[in-house]
Amino acid sequence: MKLEVTESSGMASLAWNSRLESFLDLVRSRRATRHFQPEPVPQHLLDAVLEAARWAPSGFNLQPTHFVVVTNAAVKAKLYPACMKQRQVMEAGATVVFTGDRHVVDNHFERVLQQDRAAGAINSAYEQLLRRAVPLSFNRGPLGIGWLWKALVGKMVQRFIPIPSIQAIHKDYWLAKQVCLSAMVFMLAAEAAGLATCPMEGFGEYQVRQALGIPSSQTVVLVVAVGYADNSAAKKTRLPLDGLVHRDHW
Numbered sequence: 547m548k549l550e551v552t553e554s555s556g557m558a559s560l561a562w563n564s565r566l567e568s569f570l571d572l573v574r575s576r577r578a579t580r581h582f583q584p585e586p587v588p589q590h591l592l593d594a595v596l597e598a599a600r601w602a603p604s605g606f607n608l609q610p611t612h613f614v615v616v617t618n619a620a621v622k623a624k625l626y627p628a629c630m631k632q633r634q635v636m637e638a639g640a641t642v643v644f645t646g647d648r649h650v651v652d653n654h655f656e657r658v659l660q661q662d663r664a665a666g667a668i669n670s671a672y673e674q675l676l677r678r679a680v681p682l683s684f685n686r687g688p689l690g691i692g693w694l695w696k697a698l699v700g701k702m703v704q705r706f707i708p709i710p711s712i713q714a715i716h717k718d719y720w721l722a723k724q725v726c727l728s729a730m731v732f733m734l735a736a737e738a739a740g741l742a743t744c745p746m747e748g749f750g751e752y753q754v755r756q757a758l759g760i761p762s763s764q765t766v767v768l769v770v771a772v773g774y775a776d777n778s779a780a781k782k783t784r785l786p787l788d789g790l791v792h793r794d795h796w
Contacts (some may be wrong), residue, residue, distance in 0.1 A: 572737055579742035580634060581776040586617065587639035591739055592772070596642075598735035602728040606680055607658050610650035610721055611728040614643040614758050621758070628753035629769055634744045639773035643754060644729050645764040646721030651684045684717070718765055725767040732770065742775035 596613055604610070616622055617640045625643075626635045635641050647653055659676065662668040668676070733743045746769040754766050 572734060576733060576737040576743070577782040578744045579771075579775045579777065580744060582634055582637040582639065582742065582771065582773040583776045584637065585639060585774045587741065587773055591741070592640055595732055595735045595739055595741065595772070599728045599732035602731040604724055604727070605720065606655075606676060606683075607662065608650045608654050608680075608724075609658065610647040610654070611725045612645045612647060612764060613728075614645065614760060616641045616643065616758070624757040625754065625769075628757045629746060629749040632746055632748060632771075634746070634771040635769075637773070637776070638744070638771035640771075642732070642770045642772060643758060643760070643766060644725045644732075644768040644770065645760060645766050646718075646725045648717060648721065648763050648765060650721075651680060655680060721765045722767050725765075729768050729770060732772075736772050740774075741772055744771040745769075746771065 592615065596615070599611070599613070600609075602611070616625055622636055622641065625641060626632075629635050629641075659668070659673060663673065729745065733745065736743045749766070749769050751766045754760065754769070755762070755764075760766060
């Protein structure tokens with residue numbers, strides 16, 4: 547089955563297969579929902595959406611994302627002021643706080659390598675590459691100041707050869723990217739399950755930690771309310787691809 551989709555901006559019509567057509571409909575229907583019904587989200591449904599988020603892409607397959615799921619009314623009441631008193635925290639059936647583990651190499655690296663070896667996902671050559679690259683990228687050195695020489699060397703070297711950002715220098719930035727990949731998968735899976743979501747950046751990280759007992763080793767990246775929408779007629783728009791897509795050069 548094919549569907550001809552013509553962009554209103556005048557772009558040439560494109561032929562989509564049915565699978566992509568369904569996904570495009572899903573993406574377009576997802577929106578930030580500000581008002582929720584008081585109905586709770588069944589745990590099995592919420593767990594299925596979290597399972598989808600677990601399979602999001604992850605740099606070095608380290609999987610630093612953690613999910614703090616809040617459904618208890620008393621705990622919501624603690625989280626509510628930490629999130630600038632945004633009403634969706636209290637209204638939604640659940641609120642999920644997405645965090646990134648700053649000690650993920652110590653906590654996950656060997657476990658991930660063991661799993662990948664057992665599954666045949668990596669060979670010995672790639673494992674050795676990871677064993678060199680991951681400590682080099684993340685290790686901050688004695689007294690936590692090893693990042694400094696990496697920052698200086700990186701600045702000089704990148705003028706001559708392309709190098710990626712070094713996580714020891716930009717750990718919070720790296721964690722934010724990893725966690726947001728999981729959060730986006732979570733929100734799309736929730737939409738597919740008939741649930742609405744609202745991603746929130748308006749929160750005090752320290753206050754969220756205090757409310758939920760989140761350790762300082764975790765970076766709080768995003769808070770997402772999830773439940774059943776009370777404003778199904780809400781609309782959203784996006785800018786057209788014209789002006790956003792740059793082909794072969796800017």
